[in-house]
Amino acid sequence: MDTMSDELVHPERDEIRIEAVLHALADPVRLHLVREMDRIGVGVACGAIELPVTKSTRTHHLRTLREAGVIRMRKEGTSRIGTVRRDDLDARYPGLLSAILSAES
Template sequence: MGDMDHALPHPEPDEIRIEAVLQALADPVRLTIVRALAESETGIACGCIELPISKSTRTHHIRTLREAGVVWVRAEGTSRISTLRREDLDKLYPGLLDGVLSARR
C-alpha cells in the first residue's frame, strides 16, 4: 500500500459545490450510505453498510460522495472509514443535510 491509501484527495470546504453535492445525494444508494453515516459519530467502514451492490460499485459510490465533499474517508488499518462532513455542509448549505435526511424514503 502506498501513501495514496492514507491520503485520499478531498475537496476543501471552499471547493465544495452545491451541484456536486446534490448530484451525489440524488442517487438512492448514496443516500442510503449518507443516512447510515448520519447516525454514526465515529464513521463506518464502507463494507459494514448493508447494500445490495458489489464491492467495486460500493467503492465508486463512496468515491463520488468523497469527491463531492459529502464524506471524509480515512484509512484505518485495512479498512476505509467514512464520516459525514456534516459541519462543512451545514456551514455551506444550512438545512440541506437535515432536509435530505428527513425526506420520506
C-alpha cells in the same frame, strides 16, 4: 516509496459545489450510505453498511460522495472509516443536509 501522500483526496470546504452535492445525493444507493453514516454518527467502516451492490460498485459510490465533499474517509488498517462532513456542509449550505436526511424515503 519515499513521499507517499497516502491520504485520500477531499475537496476543501470552499471547493464544495452545490451541483455535485445534489448529484451525489440523488442516487438511492448513495443516499442510503449517507443516511446510515449519519445515523451511526461516529466514523463507520464503509464496508459494514450492507448494500445490494458489489464491492467495486460500493467503491465507486464512496468515491463519488467523497469527491463531492459529502463524506470524509480515512484509512485504518485495511478498512476505510467514513463520516458525513456535517460541519462543512452545514457551514456552506445551512439546512441542506438536515432537510435531505430527515426526508422520509
